[in-house]
Amino acid sequence: MSVKSEIESLLFVSSRPLSAKRLAEASGHSKKEVEEALEALAAEYDAREGSGVMLLRNGDEVQLATAPDNAEMVKAFLKDESFGELTRPALETLTIVGYRGPLTKAELEQIRGVNCSLILRNLMIRGLVETEGGRTDDPSAPATYRVTFDFLRYLGIRQMSELPEYENLRSDENLQKLLEANAAKAAPAAESPSPDAPADAA
Numbered sequence: 001m002s003v004k005s006e007i008e009s010l011l012f013v014s015s016r017p018l019s020a021k022r023l024a025e026a027s028g029h030s031k032k033e034v035e036e037a038l039e040a041l042a043a044e045y046d047a048r049e050g051s052g053v054m055l056l057r058n059g060d061e062v063q064l065a066t067a068p069d070n071a072e073m074v075k076a077f078l079k080d081e082s083f084g085e086l087t088r089p090a091l092e093t094l095t096i097v098g099y100r101g102p103l104t105k106a107e108l109e110q111i112r113g114v115n116c117s118l119i120l121r122n123l124m125i126r127g128l129v130e131t132e133g134g135r136t137d138d139p140s141a142p143a144t145y146r147v148t149f150d151f152l153r154y155l156g157i158r159q160m161s162e163l164p165e166y167e168n169l170r171s172d173e174n175l176q177k178l179l180e181a182n183a184a185k186a187a188p189a190a191e192s193p194s195p196d197a198p199a200d201a202a
Contacts, residue, residue, distance in 0.1 A: 003029050004037040008064075011041075013117040015124055016131060016143070017061035038062055093119045094128060098151070098160065099169045102132050102144035120145060128154070 006027045011018065020038065024031045042055045056065045066074050086094065089112075096111050097103065109116050123129040127150045131143040152158065160166060 002037075003027065003033050004040050007034060007037040008041055011055075011062065011064045013115075014063070015117065015121040017056075017058065017063040019060045020062070021060070023062075089114075090119050090122060094123055094147070094151075097123075097129055097145050098147050098163060099166065102146040104142045104144050106142065108145065127151075 006029070007023055010023055010026055018026075020031050020034045023038075024034045027034065029037075038055070038057075042057070045051050045054050052067050052070055054065055054067055056063050092112060093108065093116055096108055100107075100111070105116060105120065108120075120129060124131075127148055129145055129151070130148045131145055147160070152160075155163075157163065163169075
């Protein structure tokens with residue numbers, strides 16, 4: 001894979017702007033190589049007629065964004081997405097952030113066992129999850145995720161400690177048991193063979 005390809009992938013999955021330094025750390029390339037890749041990406045998007053994606057730059061930070069001509073359509077789509085029902089993976093992710101947050105993306109993925117980039121982005125678009133930024137004592141530390149005030153308002157609670165069994169479920173082990181129990185309940189009954197179904201041919 002080229003440096004440009006790797007940088008493009010990192011920008012695509014990130015839910016927030018990234019600095020050239022952070023991209024260099026994540027990709028293992030030098031900052032100069034990252035800057036050259038960003039310039040190539042920007043030129044590529046600019047030259048691509050009718051492209052729905054563009055590269056935004058504000059100071060040292062960059063982010064992929066949709067083309068301005070598609071703004072109204074994208075806004076309408078995101079509104080539908082924001083008010084639609086949450087999927088089970090999104091609910092699991094939100095539960096973990098609620099009970100274990102603030103926590104990093106890596107910590108979240110260690111609990112869930114899968115990549116959570118797109119789910120986190122969706123939850124942030126809905127206004128249910130937000131980032132706290134890196135720790136002040138270590139600027140290079142990854143951002144942490146926590147639920148928002150909108151999440152509290154939606155549930156009608158004043159603070160996270162009012163969640164059911166909050167202290168008990170703060171531990172990874174107990175939280176994992178809850179997620180596994182909910183997943184078992186959500187398993188479709190269709191997976192069980194019907195008593196009226198014909199037996200398979202030998």
